[in-house]
Amino acid sequence: MQIAKVRGTVVSTQKEPSLRGTKLLLLQFVDEEGHLMPEYEVAADNVGAGVDEWVLVSCGSAARQIPGNEHRPLDAAVVAIIDTVSVENRVIYSKRDQYR
Amino acid sequence: MQIAKVRGTVVSTQKEPSLRGTKLLLLQFVDEEGHLMPEYEVAADNVGAGVDEWVLVSCGSAARQIPGNEHRPLDAAVVAIIDTVSVENRVIYSKRDQYR
Amino acid sequence: MQIAKVRGTVVSTQKEPSLRGTKLLLLQFVDEEGHLMPEYEVAADNVGAGVDEWVLVSCGSAARQIPGNEHRPLDAAVVAIIDTVSVENRVIYSKRDQYR
Amino acid sequence: MQIAKVRGTVVSTQKEPSLRGTKLLLLQFVDEEGHLMPEYEVAADNVGAGVDEWVLVSCGSAARQIPGNEHRPLDAAVVAIIDTVSVENRVIYSKRDQYR
Amino acid sequence: MQIAKVRGTVVSTQKEPSLRGTKLLLLQFVDEEGHLMPEYEVAADNVGAGVDEWVLVSCGSAARQIPGNEHRPLDAAVVAIIDTVSVENRVIYSKRDQYR
Numbered sequence: 001m002q003i004a005k006v007r008g009t010v011v012s013t014q015k016e017p018s019l020r021g022t023k024l025l026l027l028q029f030v031d032e033e034g035h036l037m038p039e040y041e042v043a044a045d046n047v048g049a050g051v052d053e054w055v056l057v058s059c060g061s062a063a064r065q066i067p068g069n070e071h072r073p074l075d076a077a078v079v080a081i082i083d084t085v086s087v088e089n090r091v092i093y094s095k096r097d098q099y100r
Numbered sequence: 101m102q103i104a105k106v107r108g109t110v111v112s113t114q115k116e117p118s119l120r121g122t123k124l125l126l127l128q129f130v131d132e133e134g135h136l137m138p139e140y141e142v143a144a145d146n147v148g149a150g151v152d153e154w155v156l157v158s159c160g161s162a163a164r165q166i167p168g169n170e171h172r173p174l175d176a177a178v179v180a181i182i183d184t185v186s187v188e189n190r191v192i193y194s195k196r197d198q199y200r
Numbered sequence: 201m202q203i204a205k206v207r208g209t210v211v212s213t214q215k216e217p218s219l220r221g222t223k224l225l226l227l228q229f230v231d232e233e234g235h236l237m238p239e240y241e242v243a244a245d246n247v248g249a250g251v252d253e254w255v256l257v258s259c260g261s262a263a264r265q266i267p268g269n270e271h272r273p274l275d276a277a278v279v280a281i282i283d284t285v286s287v288e289n290r291v292i293y294s295k296r297d298q299y300r
Numbered sequence: 301m302q303i304a305k306v307r308g309t310v311v312s313t314q315k316e317p318s319l320r321g322t323k324l325l326l327l328q329f330v331d332e333e334g335h336l337m338p339e340y341e342v343a344a345d346n347v348g349a350g351v352d353e354w355v356l357v358s359c360g361s362a363a364r365q366i367p368g369n370e371h372r373p374l375d376a377a378v379v380a381i382i383d384t385v386s387v388e389n390r391v392i393y394s395k396r397d398q399y400r
Numbered sequence: 401m402q403i404a405k406v407r408g409t410v411v412s413t414q415k416e417p418s419l420r421g422t423k424l425l426l427l428q429f430v431d432e433e434g435h436l437m438p439e440y441e442v443a444a445d446n447v448g449a450g451v452d453e454w455v456l457v458s459c460g461s462a463a464r465q466i467p468g469n470e471h472r473p474l475d476a477a478v479v480a481i482i483d484t485v486s487v488e489n490r491v492i493y494s495k496r497d498q499y500r
Contacts, residue, residue, distance in 0.1 A: 107232070107287050107288065108285065108286040108287035108288060108289075108290075108292075109285075109286050110203070110256065110282060110284070110285050110286075111282070111283045111284045111285075111286075112256065112280035112281060112282050112283055113281075113283055114247055114248070114280070114281040115247060115256075115279060115280030115281065116246070116247065116266055116279045116280065118265070118266075119279060119280060124201075124256075126232070126285065126286075126287060128232060138231060138232070140203075140231075140232045141201070141202070142201040142202065142203060142256055143201070151288060151289075152288075160260050160261070160262075161260065161261050161262075163262070164262070164265070171265055172262075172265060173258045173262045173263065173265040173266050173277060173279045174201070174258060174262055174265075175201060175258045175259050175260050175262040176201060
C-alpha cells in the first residue's frame with residue numbers, strides 16, 4: 001500500500017453503471033518523509049476519509065476485495081485512515097497532532 | 101484510476117478475435133494540476149467518451165470487470181467521463197466550462 | 201494497452217514446458233508522437249505481427265485472456281496489429297503508408 | 301519480489317474491517333548494492349520481521365496468497381526475512397553480520 | 401516479459417511456509433542494447449538458470465501459472481533461459497557465444 005493525502009473529489013454522471021454510488025477521492029502520494037509527491041490516484045472510498053487526512057491506498061485487484069466492490073472496474077481503493085506512521089520509533093505523522 | 105484526456109483513436113483489423121467491436125481510444129494522462137503528461141494509454145471505451153473529454157481510466161484486471169470485456173485481453177478501460185475535479189473545494193476542471 | 205514497434209525475436213529452448221510453441225517478440229514502446237522509447241517488452245504473439253509493424257501490447261493478466269495462453273506464465277501479449285493511430289483527427293501512423 | 305528494509309510501522313483504527321489484526325510495516329526499498337532507495341511500500345507482515353531487518357516483499361495479488369490474507373484488500377506483503385544476498389558468489393548482505 | 405541477467409541468490413530461513421523449496425534468484429534487468437540496468441527483481445526459478453545467464457522473467461500473477469507455484473506468494477518467476485535475442489535480423493545476444 002502507499003501513503004497518500006486526500007486532496008479532493010472526482011464527480012462523474014456518465015460512467016460504468018456498476019460505479020453508481022461509489023465515492024471517488026483524489027489522493028496525492030506522500031514520500032517517506034511526509035512530503036507530497038507529484039503522483040496521484042483516484043480511488044474509491046468506503047472508509048469515510050476526509051480532505052487532508054492521510055490514508056492507505058491499495059492498487060490493482062486488491063481494490064476489489066472490499067465488500068461491494070467485487071465486480072466494479074476499480075483499480076484503487078482507500079483501505080484505511082492512518083492514525084500514526086512511525087519510523088525507527090519516531091512518530092513522523094499523527095492524525096491527532098494534525099488536528100490539534 | 102488515473103485522469104486522462106481523450107486524444108484520438110486506434111484502429112486495427114488484424115487482432116485477437118475477441119476484440120472485434122471494441123472501440124479503442126488513445127488517452128493522454130493529466131497531472132494533478134491539469135497539464136498533459138507524456139504518459140498515454142490505449143483503452144477500451146464503453147461509456148461513449150469523445151475527443152478532448154477528461155475521463156477516468158482503470159488499468160489491469162479492472163478493465164475486465166465491465167460487462168462484455170470479461171474475456172477480452174484488455175489491460176485498460178475508460179470507466180467514467182469526468183464532470184468535475186475538485187481539490188480542496190476548488191474546482192480545477194469542469195466539463196461544462198470546457199464546452200461553454 | 202501500449203503502442204509498440206516489433207523489433208525482433210527471442211528464442212529459448214530451456215523454458216517452462218507450457219511455453220512451447222509460443223512465439224516471443226521483442227517490442228519497443230513508442231511515445232505519443234511516434235518516437236521509439238527505451239522501454240521494451242518481450243510478448244507472446246498470436247496475431248502474426250512482423251518486424252517494423254506497430255502493435256498493441258496488453259500487459260499483466262490480460263495476456264492470458266487469449267485462447268491457448270490461459271495457463272501460460274505470460275505477462276505480455278500482442279493483441280492487435282495497428283492500422284492507424286489518429287490524434288485529434290490527424291493520422292499520426294498508417295500501416296499502409298509505412299509499406300508504400 | 302523486491303528487497304526492502306523494515307523502517308517502521310503504520311497504525312490505523314478506522315479501516316476496512318477485514319484488515320483488523322493485520323500488522324502493517326513501512327518498508328523502504330534497497331538497490332542491488334544495498335543502498336536505501338526513495339521508494340517505499342506499506343506491507344502486511346505475517347513472518348514477524350523487525351525494524352532494520354532486510355525482507356522480501358511481494359506486490360499485487362501475490363500478497364493474498366498468504367493464509368488469512370485471501371480476502372483482504374492488500375497489495376503488498378512481507379514473504380521472507382532475508383538471511384543472505386549473494387552476487388556472483390560474494391555475500392553483499394548477511395543478517396548474522398548485521399547483528400554481530 | 402523482461403530480459404534479465406542472473407546475478408546471484410537470496411537465501412531465507414524464516415519465510416512463508418509455502419515458499420519452502422523455492423529457489424530465489426537475484427536478477428538484474430538488461431536494456432534493449434544488452435546493458436545492465438539498475439532495476440532488479442528477486443524471482444523464483446524452476447528452469448535451472450545459472451549465474452550470468454540471460455533469462456526471461458514474468459511478473460505479477462503470471463509467476464503463479466507455473467506448476468507448484470499456484471498458491472505461493474510470488475510476483476516474479478524465471479520462465480525461460482534465453483538462447484538468442486535478435487533485433488532486425490541481427491543477433492544481439494547468443495548463449496553459445498557467451499560461453500565459448
